[in-house]
Amino acid sequence: MELSGGEILIQSLQDEGVEYVFGYPGGAVLHIYDAIFRQQQVKHILVRHEQGATHMADGYSRATGKPGVVLVTSGPGATNAITGIATAHLDSIPLVVITGQVTSKYIGTDAFQEVDAIGCTRPCVKHNFMVKSADEIASVMKKAFYVATTGRPGPVVVDIPKDFTAPHIKIPYEYPTEVSMRSYAPVSGGHVGQVRKAVELLAQAKQPMIYTGGGVLMSESHHELRKLAQELGYPVTSTLMGLGAYPASDKQFVGMLGMHGTYEANLGMHNCDVLLAVGVRFDDRVTGEIEHFCPNAKIIHVDIDPTSIAKNIGVDIPIVGDLKVVLTRMLELLAQDSRRANPEDIARWWTQIEEWKSVKSLAYEASDSVIKPQYVVEKVWEVTKGEAYVTSDVGQHQMWAAQYYKFDEPRRWINSGGLGTMGFGLPAALGVKLAYPESEVVCITGEASIQMCLQELSTAMQYGLPVKVVNLNNRYLGMVRQWQEFQYEGRYSNSYVDALPDFVKLAESYNHVGMKIEKPGDVEGALKEAFAMKEKLVFMDFITDDTENVYPMIEAGKGHHEMRMHPKVGELS
Amino acid sequence: MSVSKHVVSLLLENESGALSRVAGLFSMRGYNIESLTVAPTHDPTLSRATIVTSGDDRTIEQITKQLNKLVDVVRLVDLTEAAHVAHEMMMIKVRASGVQRDEIQRLSVIYKGKIVDVTESTFIIELTGNSDKLDAFIKSVGDEQILEVVRSGVTGIARGERGLKV
Numbered sequence: 001m002e003l004s005g006g007e008i009l010i011q012s013l014q015d016e017g018v019e020y021v022f023g024y025p026g027g028a029v030l031h032i033y034d035a036i037f038r039q040q041q042v043k044h045i046l047v048r049h050e051q052g053a054t055h056m057a058d059g060y061s062r063a064t065g066k067p068g069v070v071l072v073t074s075g076p077g078a079t080n081a082i083t084g085i086a087t088a089h090l091d092s093i094p095l096v097v098i099t100g101q102v103t104s105k106y107i108g109t110d111a112f113q114e115v116d117a118i119g120c121t122r123p124c125v126k127h128n129f130m131v132k133s134a135d136e137i138a139s140v141m142k143k144a145f146y147v148a149t150t151g152r153p154g155p156v157v158v159d160i161p162k163d164f165t166a167p168h169i170k171i172p173y174e175y176p177t178e179v180s181m182r183s184y185a186p187v188s189g190g191h192v193g194q195v196r197k198a199v200e201l202l203a204q205a206k207q208p209m210i211y212t213g214g215g216v217l218m219s220e221s222h223h224e225l226r227k228l229a230q231e232l233g234y235p236v237t238s239t240l241m242g243l244g245a246y247p248a249s250d251k252q253f254v255g256m257l258g259m260h261g262t263y264e265a266n267l268g269m270h271n272c273d274v275l276l277a278v279g280v281r282f283d284d285r286v287t288g289e290i291e292h293f294c295p296n297a298k299i300i301h302v303d304i305d306p307t308s309i310a311k312n313i314g315v316d317i318p319i320v321g322d323l324k325v326v327l328t329r330m331l332e333l334l335a336q337d338s339r340r341a342n343p344e345d346i347a348r349w350w351t352q353i354e355e356w357k358s359v360k361s362l363a364y365e366a367s368d369s370v371i372k373p374q375y376v377v378e379k380v381w382e383v384t385k386g387e388a389y390v391t392s393d394v395g396q397h398q399m400w401a402a403q404y405y406k407f408d409e410p411r412r413w414i415n416s417g418g419l420g421t422m423g424f425g426l427p428a429a430l431g432v433k434l435a436y437p438e439s440e441v442v443c444i445t446g447e448a449s450i451q452m453c454l455q456e457l458s459t460a461m462q463y464g465l466p467v468k469v470v471n472l473n474n475r476y477l478g479m480v481r482q483w484q485e486f487q488y489e490g491r492y493s494n495s496y497v498d499a500l501p502d503f504v505k506l507a508e509s510y511n512h513v514g515m516k517i518e519k520p521g522d523v524e525g526a527l528k529e530a531f532a533m534k535e536k537l538v539f540m541d542f543i544t545d546d547t548e549n550v551y552p553m554i555e556a557g558k559g560h561h562e563m564r565m566h567p568k569v570g571e572l573s
Numbered sequence: 574m575s576v577s578k579h580v581v582s583l584l585l586e587n588e589s590g591a592l593s594r595v596a597g598l599f600s601m602r603g604y605n606i607e608s609l610t611v612a613p614t615h616d617p618t619l620s621r622a623t624i625v626t627s628g629d630d631r632t633i634e635q636i637t638k639q640l641n642k643l644v645d646v647v648r649l650v651d652l653t654e655a656a657h658v659a660h661e662m663m664m665i666k667v668r669a670s671g672v673q674r675d676e677i678q679r680l681s682v683i684y685k686g687k688i689v690d691v692t693e694s695t696f697i698i699e700l701t702g703n704s705d706k707l708d709a710f711i712k713s714v715g716d717e718q719i720l721e722v723v724r725s726g727v728t729g730i731a732r733g734e735r736g737l738k739v
Contacts, residue, residue: 118590119593122590122593122594122597123597123601126644127644128590130589130590147644181644182647182739183585183586183644183645183646183647184644305642306638306641306642307635307638307639307642310631310634310635311635314631
């Protein structure tokens with residue numbers, strides 16, 4: 001089969017089984033767009049901004065586990081995509097991002113729409129490839145998908161000069177069936193001796209904790225995690241990125257840990273003697289001040305990326321390996337060896353944890369005059385029966401969504417945890433909806449975040465993507481305002497949004513449904529009404545309490561044992 | 574933890590961009606880089622790089638792990654962990670007129686240097702060896718006599734059977 005470079009590119013996407021490409025055309029990719037036009041299999045979703053394309057592909061990938069694919073033009077197309085690439089990079093999401101490049105002979109001449117896409121994206125990709133000839137396209141694409149999806153996943157950029165995709169140059173096409181790279185060999189199994197040592201240590205614990213993260217979701221090892229946790233009977237906490245790997249409604253789950261984690265999760269960490277950390281990276285938002293982190297614990301850390309281990313926190317038993325393999329081995333060893341921790345110790349530990357739990361660190365002050373954002377999230381959970389895919393933007397609403405929407409299944413909670421990218425939520429929701437048109441997809445956002453990728457309401461209109469937008473509108477950059485209240489004596493520098501659009505009219509202008517909800521009593525009814533409109537995107541503008549803060553909170557320089565609690569903690573139910 | 578100097582040797586894919594990934598890693602993560610040398614090997618698809626860096630044990634561990642993670646890095650060894658040779662080459666242009674000419678020549682013999690260029694008023698001396706020796710030579714010549722110094726940076730190789738192979 002003889003094909004042009006542009007056709008080869010699209011054919012290789014077909015051969016990879018790609019369903020959707022999220023993109024935006026421009027000069028350098030016109031040959032590729034012509035190849036898209038002349039086939040049916042790969043569907044192209046035209047976005048309104050390249051950042052939206054990367055977030056859509058990212059949301060699609062987080063929900064399905066498949067790589068997300070993006071196609072943008074050179075110059076501004078590539079630079080606009082960078083925020084989304086960096087977002088995927090920090091959360092280890094597999095993307096293949098194809099950037100057009102100016103014709104090869106013009107590279108380096110400051111040609112129209114020329115940017116060094118390889119140089120610009122280098123610090124925020126897992127790897128990138130510059131295509132050097134048309135006959136390299138198929139093998140580079142194969143490598144790109146391989147690198148993006150194996151080991152610790154991540155985004156891969158493929159930069160293709162326009163002339164290599166030209167329609168008149170036909171070359172033989174064969175998509176490689178295998179790929180081998182001498183400089184890239186992702187690990188699989190963990191060291192058997194280390195795994196054995198870990199299991200022995202777990203059996204000696206008196207006050208154990210299991211700390212899980214996004215790696216559990218990426219490696220599809222939530223079943224193994226659940227079995228292991230239940231076999232051991234130890235408390236489980238999760239990072240923001242790992243929510244849903246272990247069911248939030250299970251009695252062993254003690255909630256999220258870290259900066260806005262629960263009292264019981266954070267004190268459990270602070271007081272534990274054995275910590276099993278799986279698929280996590282000891283992020284600063286999780287550890288608090290490192291000096292105070294888990295002062296009495298022996299730490300077992302399992303991760304596929306050796307650089308995650310001992311990067312921020314020293315560990316006692318490091319295990320580099322695929323979580324699925326390592327957790328399976330742990331289960332096998334536990335099945336062979338009946339030694340377990342002393343049940344009395346574990347019972348005593350649970351009594352302590354229950355005591356911390358009784359503090360009710362997530363209780364908030366109910367109101368019948370002003371809408372509490374936490375209440376809205378709780379009602380979203382009720383109305384969607386806890387089964388929705390929930391995307392979020394970044395800030396207070398993100399934390400409330402994480403705290404009050406109880407995720408029982410993996411890949412349901414989709415947010416930018418590492419980079420903290422405002423503008424992520426809406427396009428990510430559209431990507432999820434394309435993957436799962438029959439499922440409820442909710443974007444929980446704020447009036448500031450939503451405006452950062454608002455243009456994608458138009459993409460939703462074009463492709464008929466009826467997601468539900470829950471806008472927790474407090475007229476502030478809420479998390480900034482909260483920090484300014486706590487740390488800058490209430491000097492609210494530039495955190496007030498003084499010129500908001502009429503979101504109802506705005507939604508209606510895109511032929512969506514807009515709703516404005518101002519009273520607590522109207523929240524539930526509005527949600528039910530909105531979710532009943534299966535065919536419509538409904539933008540719900542909830543006017544919420546503008547002074548509400550996210551609690552608990554670990555402020556800068558503090559440890560897990562120094563949480564700032566709601567001022568009325570103990571009086572609230 | 575105490576900071577120590579390490580010589581890390583890498584085999585890289587001989588591709589455009591591979592070196593910038595290595596250099597970028599150091600600047601991006603705030604690691605020290607004292608010198609970096611790179612050139613193709615007898616296998617033209619591979620480049621060999623030697624990096625001199627410093628840090629405490631945990632930082633050095635991260636540096637080697639992060640370098641290993643780069644897709645273009647094929648193999649890596651921290652030479653400092655065992656016996657190795659780490660040399661650099663220097664060319665130094667010195668003022669040499671009158672009595673200084675004899676003195677510089679004598680000094681150059683002591684340090685096993687080679688005079689590779691001679692004019693009426695200058696010498697260029699080529700010198701190889703470990704970095705301390707080169708430093709000592711510079712000191713012996715003295716600032717007033719020195720016109721220019723160019724050093725290659727350290728290149729290193731492990732002694733004996735140990736080594737970097739694909």
